[in-house]
Amino acid sequence: MSRYHSVCKRHVGRAVKITTVDGRVHRGIIRNVNNTHVFLEGVPARNLGGYGYGYYRRPYGYRPGFGWGVALGSIATLALLPFFWW
Amino acid sequence: MTIVDTHNWLIAYTKNKKDKFKDNLHVQCDEICEPLLPYFNDVNAYDIHQHLLSHGLFIPDPLDKQIIKKMIKDNQWKSANKVITQLSKLWGGPDVPVFIFPSDHTNKTLRTEFKGRSGLSYHDKVFLFITDTTTKKELQALITHEYNHVTRLNEVNIQEEKLNLLDALVLEGMAELAVKNELGPDHLSNWTSMYSNEFAHKAWNKWIKPNLALKKTNLIHEKIMYGSKVIPKWLGYNVGYHLVSSYNQTHQTSMYDLIRLSSQEILDGSEFG
Numbered sequence: 001m002s003r004y005h006s007v008c009k010r011h012v013g014r015a016v017k018i019t020t021v022d023g024r025v026h027r028g029i030i031r032n033v034n035n036t037h038v039f040l041e042g043v044p045a046r047n048l049g050g051y052g053y054g055y056y057r058r059p060y061g062y063r064p065g066f067g068w069g070v071a072l073g074s075i076a077t078l079a080l081l082p083f084f085w086w
Numbered sequence: 087m088t089i090v091d092t093h094n095w096l097i098a099y100t101k102n103k104k105d106k107f108k109d110n111l112h113v114q115c116d117e118i119c120e121p122l123l124p125y126f127n128d129v130n131a132y133d134i135h136q137h138l139l140s141h142g143l144f145i146p147d148p149l150d151k152q153i154i155k156k157m158i159k160d161n162q163w164k165s166a167n168k169v170i171t172q173l174s175k176l177w178g179g180p181d182v183p184v185f186i187f188p189s190d191h192t193n194k195t196l197r198t199e200f201k202g203r204s205g206l207s208y209h210d211k212v213f214l215f216i217t218d219t220t221t222k223k224e225l226q227a228l229i230t231h232e233y234n235h236v237t238r239l240n241e242v243n244i245q246e247e248k249l250n251l252l253d254a255l256v257l258e259g260m261a262e263l264a265v266k267n268e269l270g271p272d273h274l275s276n277w278t279s280m281y282s283n284e285f286a287h288k289a290w291n292k293w294i295k296p297n298l299a300l301k302k303t304n305l306i307h308e309k310i311m312y313g314s315k316v317i318p319k320w321l322g323y324n325v326g327y328h329l330v331s332s333y334n335q336t337h338q339t340s341m342y343d344l345i346r347l348s349s350q351e352i353l354d355g356s357e358f359g
Contacts, residue, residue: 025131027132046137047137051208051254053228053275054320056312068112
């Protein structure tokens with residue numbers, strides 16, 4: 001089993017930044033962990049500014065309650081995010 | 087003007103789509119936001135994806151293939167190029183990359199208040215979110231608004247982090263005044279007529295005047311622009327329109343010159359100053 005299994009288990013409920021071996025960055029709150037995947041729920045991303053047409057809704061990750069799985073075997077790095085990051 | 091061939095990115099997205107919604111969000115991020123990385127500094131594709139979604143980018147759904155196909159068939163990219171090239175000559179605006187994507191047709195506010203259109207402008211790039219039913223006039227109105235921002239942001243030449251609430255009011259008000267000049271009052275955004283001039287003055291004194299120097303990163307800036315539980319919807323946008331219109335009524339400045347005035351000059355010459 002991946003060494004990240006126990007790391008993720010220990011940090012359920014915490015915001016993390018995971019980089020996978022393909023270079024992708026996943027930021028989210030750990031909601032669940034099974035033998036193969038860690039499941040994240042989105043956290044608000046950085047505001048990249050700009051001026052719009054009037055339509056805007058605050059980002060809450062990929063919609064509240066939406067989570068996605070990251071294969072434990074694909075994790076290259078995992079860092080805990082401090083609260084001010086999200 | 088550099089209209090980026092985002093139709094090829096969209097075709098790649100439709101070809102790589104999977105069965106599950108969650109997978110498709112990742113496909114969308116890979117095909118649409120990864121190629122945008124060179125246009126931003128120090129961000130990842132996830133941040134770009136989230137930001138565009140919050141400004142009206144389509145959310146993967148079963149109808150998106152059909153919408154993309156129709157947008158390509160109607161060649162909305164070519165229509166956009168024509169409009170923006172004309173405006174660039176008229177206003178002396180810069181050549182910037184333009185990215186066109188479908189908007190979120192499942193969002194009721196976007197559909198009813200903005201006719202399914204949204205946009206996002208920076209001094210060096212512009213995003214247009216439209217639908218397969220966007221008419222040429224509707225596209226022209228959106229581009230006029232957004233490209234007005236691009237031109238002004240270049241002319242005032244102040245980093246976005248340093249721009250404040252007054253700058254945002256003037257930017258938005260001016261962009262819709264440009265729409266009125268180019269297309270007539272029928273094509274104005276709903277928020278321009280949401281509140282009367284009298285109400286705008288009351289709201290100005292209560293919420294806006296004390297906060298004019300607030301930077302964009304302050305949450306109250308966002309609440310004043312878009313509304314909150316206590317602040318009326320799109321208040322900042324509406325007051326911005328009243329402000330710039332009142333300046334224009336007494337000064338009759340051309341849009342070319344107006345774009346080049348400071349926010350303070352416009353405020354001082356308006357009924358609100």
